[in-house]
Amino acid sequence: MNSNNNKFKLILDFIELVKEKSEWDIDQLCSLLKINQDDFDYVINTLSEMYISNDFDLFLDIEVDNEKVKVFINEIATSTHLITDSDLLSMYKILLDANIDSLEAYIDSEYLITFKETIDKYIPTKIDKIESIQINDFNLFEGEDITIDYSPLGTTSSYNYQIKPVSIVNNREGVALYAIDINANKTKTFLINRIINISTEILDNPNINKSSGSKEYEFRFTYRNEHVPLGELKEDDIKINKDNTCSVTFRNELIALEFYKLNIYKIKAVDNSAFDKEINSSLKRVIKLINK
Amino acid sequence: MKNVFKRCMSLLLLFDKYSSGIDTTIIKDNILQYRDLSDSAFHRSFERDKDVLRKLGFEINYINDKWELNSGYEISGVEIWKSIKNDKEVDSLNFLTTYLYLKKIITIDNDSFLLRDKENFFNIQKAINQKLRISFIYKNIKRIVYPYSFKLYKDVWYLCAIDQDKPKTYIVNDISELRIGNKKHSKNLDLNVLPTNFSWDENSELFKVTLELDSIRPYYIYRESFIHKLISIKNIDKNIKLQIETSDQLGLKNFLILTASHLIDIETNKQIYIESIANEFK
Numbered sequence: 096m097n098s099n100n101n102k103f104k105l106i107l108d109f110i111e112l113v114k115e116k117s118e119w120d121i122d123q124l125c126s127l128l129k130i131n132q133d134d135f136d137y138v139i140n141t142l143s144e145m146y147i148s149n150d151f152d153l154f155l156d157i158e159v160d161n162e163k164v165k166v167f168i169n170e171i172a173t174s175t176h177l178i179t180d181s182d183l184l185s186m187y188k189i190l191l192d193a194n195i196d197s198l199e200a201y202i203d204s205e206y207l208i209t210f211k212e213t214i215d216k217y218i219p220t221k222i223d224k225i226e227s228i229q230i231n232d233f234n235l236f237e238g239e240d241i242t243i244d245y246s247p248l249g250t251t252s253s254y255n256y257q258i259k260p261v262s263i264v265n266n267r268e269g270v271a272l273y274a275i276d277i278n279a280n281k282t283k284t285f286l287i288n289r290i291i292n293i294s295t296e297i298l299d300n301p302n303i304n305k306s307s308g309s310k311e312y313e314f315r316f317t318y319r320n321e322h323v324p325l326g327e328l329k330e331d332d333i334k335i336n337k338d339n340t341c342s343v344t345f346r347n348e349l350i351a352l353e354f355y356k357l358n359i360y361k362i363k364a365v366d367n368s369a370f371d372k373e374i375n376s377s378l379k380r381v382i383k384l385i386n387k
Numbered sequence: 388m389k390n391v392f393k394r395c396m397s398l399l400l401l402f403d404k405y406s407s408g409i410d411t412t413i414i415k416d417n418i419l420q421y422r423d424l425s426d427s428a429f430h431r432s433f434e435r436d437k438d439v440l441r442k443l444g445f446e447i448n449y450i451n452d453k454w455e456l457n458s459g460y461e462i463s464g465v466e467i468w469k470s471i472k473n474d475k476e477v478d479s480l481n482f483l484t485t486y487l488y489l490k491k492i493i494t495i496d497n498d499s500f501l502l503r504d505k506e507n508f509f510n511i512q513k514a515i516n517q518k519l520r521i522s523f524i525y526k527n528i529k530r531i532v533y534p535y536s537f538k539l540y541k542d543v544w545y546l547c548a549i550d551q552d553k554p555k556t557y558i559v560n561d562i563s564e565l566r567i568g569n570k571k572h573s574k575n576l577d578l579n580v581l582p583t584n585f586s587w588d589e590n591s592e593l594f595k596v597t598l599e600l601d602s603i604r605p606y607y608i609y610r611e612s613f614i615h616k617l618i619s620i621k622n623i624d625k626n627i628k629l630q631i632e633t634s635d636q637l638g639l640k641n642f643l644i645l646t647a648s649h650l651i652d653i654e655t656n657k658q659i660y661i662e663s664i665a666n667e668f669k
Contacts, residue, residue, distance in 0.1 A: 100442055103392050107443075108487060115480040127484060129491045145393050175403040176465035176472065178486070179444025180509055183467050185495045186486065191539055194611070202492055209485045213477060217470045219515055219536045251605045251649065263493040273494070288611050291604060324543050324560075356645045357612060360637055377647035384653040 102137070105130065107177040109138050110155075113166035114173055121164050139164075187214045189263070193270035193287050200293060201263060201272065240277060244292040245285050249349030253291050256283075263287070267328055309347035314355065315340050316362040325358050340365045394420045394436050399445065399462070408450050408459025446506055463509055470516075507565050511546055512537075518576075520568040521548075525557050535576035540614075549574065594639060598629045599652035609645045613638025626651055 108128055113119065125135050139157060155172060158165040187210070190198060195207050241260070246253040248268060258274040264284060265271070271284040317340050325333075334342040341362075345351040355362070355370055356377070364370045397418045402409070414433065415421045421429050437447045446464045471477050514521045515534050522531045532548035532555070539545075544559040600606055603620075606629060615633035622628075633639050643650070 099391075100439070103395065103439070104443060106392065106396075111483060112487075115483060127487045127491075129487075141389055141392060144389060145396055171400055171404060175399055176469045177399065178468040178483070179464050180467045180512075181444030181464065182495065183486070184508075186489055186493060188539065189493055189495060202489070206485050206488050209482065210489055213471060213482050213485075214467065216474075216477075217467045217516070218512060220539060246604065246608050251608055251646075253604060262491075265493075265495065289608055291607055353645070357641060359641065359644055374644065377644045380647045380650065381643045381653065384650055385655060387652075 102141075104182075105134070106138055106141060109142070110168070110172070111177050113155075113164075114168055117167060118163060118165045121159075121162055124164065183214060184218070187211065187218070189265050189270055191220075192265070193263075197287050198263070201260070201287075239295060242294050242296060243272075243285060243290050244294075246289045246291060248286065248289070249347060249351075249353045256285070258283075258285070267326075267332055269326070309349075311344055311346060312348040312351045313342050313344045314351040315342045315365040315367070316355070317341065317365055319361055319363055323361050325361060326354070390420065391436065391439060394418060394432070395440055398436060398440065398447070402447070402460075402462040408461050410459045414460070446509075448506070463506070466509060466513060466516075507562055508537075508544065508559055510565055510567055511559070511562075514567050518571045518574075520570075520572050521565060522568075523557075523562045523565045525562055530557070533572060533574050533576060549576070592634060592636075594633050594636065595656045596631045596633065596639065597652075597654040598631065598650065599623065599626050600629065600646060601626055601649045601651060603627050605646040605649040609642055612645060613642045615639070 105128060109124075112124065112127065121132075121135060125131065128134075130138070139159060142155060143157060145155075155169070156167040190207060190211055195204075195211060198207055239259075240257060242255055242257050244253050245256050257277045258272075259277060260272055260274045261282065262273050263270065264273045266284060268284075269286050269288065271286045272290065273282065273284050275281070276283045315336070328343065332343055334344075336342055343351075343354070345354065352370055352373060355364055356374070359374065397420070398414070401414065401417050405413070411429070411433070415424075415429055421432060424432060440447060444464050445462055447460055447462050450458060450461050471482055472479050511521060511534050513519075515536070520531060521534055522529060524530075530550055532550045534546055534548040536547040537544055537559070538547055538556060545556045546559050546562065547554060547556055549555075598606075602625075606627070613633060614635040615631045615638075618630040618632055620627060620629050643653070
């Protein structure tokens with residue numbers, strides 16, 4: 096979503112809040128909307144202009160008095176609904192994708208449960224439960240530095256990262272913790288389902304991942320049957336080649352191989368003897384163990 | 388940009404005033420910024436504003452009514468919030484502050500929803516809520532079904548519905564030419580009783596699998612690649628032994644390929660499984 100749309104969304108969220116309650120502490124309102132004083136002034140100015148320009152009905156009346164804001168809205172605007180199903184369901188899907196039990200390590204469970212249970216009432220959705228392993232209960236958005244034991248994509252090894260969590264995001268690889276890696280002094284994303292442990296201890300000799308310099312890898316494949324969704328990949332991430340094969344570029348070869356294994360029943364690698372060898376070897380091992 | 392906001396906000400307010408479709412004359416007459424535009428300039432501006440609203444989740448579509456009584460533009464895309472506001476048992480302020488709190492922490496974009504045709508999803512949702520039958524084209528065949536639930540599995544939204552007295556699942560993205568009936572049905576579609584296993588699931592044949600792995604880590608990392616119930620977990624020297632029950636055959640096969648280099652032992656209750664694991668991706 097571009098920033099103009101974000102601004103409009105912010106105005107719609109503001110209107111919904113003041114419809115619920117006409118008088119607010121400005122600080123509380125800013126905190127709920129995650130905005131600063133400048134953004135607040137922008138919202139108030141824009142809404143004031145909207146009121147002036149709207150000629151078919153009185154829309155709203157705003158009074159700002161020191162630390163408080165009072166907004167009176169007419170009946171028509173009160174009955175208009177401005178929170179969209181897309182927004183609510185995008186949030187709902189992230190909670191389901193990440194598995195609410197896993198998110199409880201990062202977000203107060205009361206909020207997660209209230210949101211999920213309310214949406215459940217209106218969208219009859221069945222969820223097939225995946226077992227989760229509980230991680231210690233931390234609320235990571237209190238600004239505290241923490242150490243995570245994290246297994247990067249493409250490997251089953253894990254490494255320690257000292258981080259400061261910023262937010263939770265949904266990227267093409269899944270739901271992730273967006274955080275500042277304190278040692279590397281840059282922001283990184285850590286997939287929630289690959290964080291093996293969390294601790295508030297700062298380790299003296301952490302097991303740090305030193306293999307950061309990896310080469311991008313272009314993986315070429317065809318679909319086995321029909322075009323089906325491949326995890327979180329969006330259509331724009333997949334390049335269609337002249338010979339009708341598809342390509343996706345990954346951060347390194349190991350991530351591409353893991354992607355192939357995850358989608359082995361949907362896609363087939365093209366001219367890739369190294370990946371075919373790896374798949375055959377995995378397959379032989381599985382069959383040997385079942386056959387023994 | 389403020390002018391666009393003004394026009395879009397006016398459109399949202401205007402559509403709320405009318406319960407059925409409105410034509411372009413009403414839209415043009417009621418919105419100051421459109422009124423003095425030529426027809427072509429109005430249409431260009433209206434299309435651009437519709438697009439802005441669509442990106443925010445509001446769908447404005449022209450509805451054709453065969454009796455020409457309610458034809459015109461209608462807005463959709465806010466059914467859930469509308470239901471919450473109308474539900475006396477739900478504290479809408481508490482829900483709204485909860486949603487905004489989560490939005491502060493979780494960055495969402497509308498693509499997260501991963502549906503090509505959101506309108507289909509919302510129309511089916513409406514049909515479920517209002518107990519209406521629906522028809523659509525799926526794999527080139529017309530289906531007439533009683534919808535009762537959605538199912539989210541590995542990033543794909545499915546519709547669960549009764550088709551000729553049998554529960555079936557359909558990929559929502561593959562549904563086309565959706566039509567919604569106009570008479571309430573009286574079928575008992577209790578979500579707690581009806582199954583949501585996939586049509587191809589053959590009554591969910593249950594696999595009992597015991598796996599020995601060289602550590603817990605591969606299980607932890609790939610556990611979400613299949614739906615299963617973890618029955619027990621034991622340490623055996625340096626290894627771990629997991630007892631698992633699953634009906635998700637495909638997911639289990641994926642999991643075994645992903646963890647093959649860490650597997651020490653596998654025991655299953657289904658011999659036929661060996662053939663299927665090898666044959667499916669030759």
